[in-house]
Amino acid sequence: MYSKDTIAAISTAVGDGGIGIVRVSGPEAIKVVNKIFKSYGKKKGLTEADTYTAHYGHIIEPKEEQVVDEVVCLVMKSPRTYTKEDVVEIDCHGGSIPLQKILELVLKVGARLAEPGEFTKRAFLNGRIDLSQAEAVMDVITSQTEAGLEIAMDQLEGGLSGQVSEIRQKLIKLLAHLEASIDFPEDEIEDFTIDEVGERVAKIIEMIEKLLATSKRGKIVKEGVQTAIIGKPNVGKSSLLNAMLQENRAIVTDVPGTTRDVIEEVINLDGVPLKIMDTAGIRKTEDEVEKIGVERSQKFLKRADLILLVLDAHQGITEEDERIINLVTDKDTIIVVNKTDLTSNLDLDELQERIDNVQIVKTAATERVGIKKLEDLILEMVFAGKVKATDQTVVTNMRHKEALEAAHENMLTVQETVGQGLPADFVTIDLKAALEELGKITGNTLGEDIIDQIFADFCLGK
Ligand SMILES: Nc1nc2c(c(=O)[nH]1)N(C=O)[C@@H](CNc1ccc(C(=O)N[C@@H](CCC(=O)O)C(=O)O)cc1)CN2
Numbered sequence: 001m002y003s004k005d006t007i008a009a010i011s012t013a014v015g016d017g018g019i020g021i022v023r024v025s026g027p028e029a030i031k032v033v034n035k036i037f038k039s040y041g042k043k044k045g046l047t048e049a050d051t052y053t054a055h056y057g058h059i060i061e062p063k064e065e066q067v068v069d070e071v072v073c074l075v076m077k078s079p080r081t082y083t084k085e086d087v088v089e090i091d092c093h094g095g096s097i098p099l100q101k102i103l104e105l106v107l108k109v110g111a112r113l114a115e116p117g118e119f120t121k122r123a124f125l126n127g128r129i130d131l132s133q134a135e136a137v138m139d140v141i142t143s144q145t146e147a148g149l150e151i152a153m154d155q156l157e158g159g160l161s162g163q164v165s166e167i168r169q170k171l172i173k174l175l176a177h178l179e180a181s182i183d184f185p186e187d188e189i190e191d192f193t194i195d196e197v198g199e200r201v202a203k204i205i206e207m208i209e210k211l212l213a214t215s216k217r218g219k220i221v222k223e224g225v226q227t228a229i230i231g232k233p234n235v236g237k238s239s240l241l242n243a244m245l246q247e248n249r250a251i252v253t254d255v256p257g258t259t260r261d262v263i264e265e266v267i268n269l270d271g272v273p274l275k276i277m278d279t280a281g282i283r284k285t286e287d288e289v290e291k292i293g294v295e296r297s298q299k300f301l302k303r304a305d306l307i308l309l310v311l312d313a314h315q316g317i318t319e320e321d322e323r324i325i326n327l328v329t330d331k332d333t334i335i336v337v338n339k340t341d342l343t344s345n346l347d348l349d350e351l352q353e354r355i356d357n358v359q360i361v362k363t364a365a366t367e368r369v370g371i372k373k374l375e376d377l378i379l380e381m382v383f384a385g386k387v388k389a390t391d392q393t394v395v396t397n398m399r400h401k402e403a404l405e406a407a408h409e410n411m412l413t414v415q416e417t418v419g420q421g422l423p424a425d426f427v428t429i430d431l432k433a434a435l436e437e438l439g440k441i442t443g444n445t446l447g448e449d450i451i452d453q454i455f456a457d458f459c460l461g462k
Pocket residue numbers: 076079080081082089128
């Protein structure tokens with residue numbers, strides 16, 4: 001079972017700020033800190049303190065009566081605390097010596113060192129938050145953009161938990177009805193028709209699909225969009241990157257084959273980290289160095305979420321372009337027809353007709369023309385037009401996505417069985433499986449080892 005040790009850790013960055021915090025949690029937290037805390041003036045010790053009160057004083061080495069640091073202690077009493085246990089925070093000076101010295105003392109007088117994520121794990125095990133909320137704590141800490149923070153905060157406040165439990169409630173109700181009809185087939189109290197079962201199943205599937213549909217957006221906001229700029233040499237790929245960055249990051253010359261390595265830059269497009277890679281022009285080449293660059297860009301092409309394929313309007317479409325166009329058929333792609341400030345030798349209508357499902361944008365990179373339109377189109381594409389939908393719960397976690405997908409599979413099986421008019425006991429197994437999958441998101445149905453593994457990835461002191 002779960003240990004009720006009193007745990008302690010440094011909860012702030014060590015030696016990297018004016019103030020640092022040593023956090024202590026567990027049944028002995030107040031007693032432990034009280035052994036090394038001397039309050040200012042004649043005041044009583046921390047054991048007499050009310051919950052959520054701050055106490056000024058000193059940390060003292062118990063035997064030697066040596067003052068270690070001047071601090072403020074926060075006392076928070078069970079059950080209304082971060083862990084639901086007694087919590088004492090020692091706000092000390094932020095240098096690594098005071099922090100480590102105080103932690104050492106706390107450990108000496110009765111606490112043990114907390115494992116990574118153990119405070120939050122206790123908040124979960126003691127029922128203050130569920131597993132998806134606990135995981136959101138890390139997402140808040142590691143968020144890269146404001147949009148990412150907003151989504152993580154929604155999850156921390158129980159947005160995802162609420163939706164998952166709503167689906168689970170529906171499943172449990174359906175299961176209860178079906179099991180009753182199996183156990184007491186002659187009772188007619190709650191026996192609903194097969195159509196009603198079908199409707200309820202369809203509703204549950206729809207709810208799961210709605211959540212799953214947000215995961216693409218979730219991944220993008222959390223991890224960014226890997227964008228590769230590709231095209232044959234000299235079409236203006238590096239110029240396009242520079243125009244999007246609004247600076248001259250990549251070297252631009254009129255010599256084909258200028259970019260030899262892959263250049264990676266991040267631009268913040270309306271809260272979305274767009275990770276743009278400018279690649280070496282793709283073409284057959286005898287030059288060894290350039291060849292390596294070409295091979296690397298083909299590799300990046302495979303990894304990219306989005307491809308900006310650049311063509312030269314002045315030159316028109318050549319055989320080399322054709323080969324590149326054929327490389328990218330199954331990826332989200334925007335064709336950038338560049339150098340539109342020069343006379344055009346490219347038939348846009350003909351191009352659009354040939355690749356009817358790919359969007360085309362006209363630019364003149366060196367003149368910074370068409371860049372805003374390109375950026376709007378990128379946002380529209382990666383979010384399917386739902387850029388501003390930030391009030392919505394979004395699935396960002398792979399573990400959650402996989403559980404939703406598994407539950408979805410189970411429900412489709414249920415739907416098929418119901419459609420064939422098979423008796424109730426044929427579907428309860430799959431309904432239970434779906435219920436179990438959804439429970440993994442909130443942590444209701446996860447083994448201890450997997451829970452341990454999730455918290456092990458947390459940072460120290462969290
Ligand atoms: N000093 C300090 N600042 C911090 C934290 C902390 O642990 N300590 N946090 C750590 O992540 C974050 C805040 N998160 C917290 C979440 C819950 C509770 C808490 O005590 N909840 C109780 C009491 C609520 C109440 O008084 O109404 C509860 O939910 O029962 C505290 C902090 C950020 N700032």
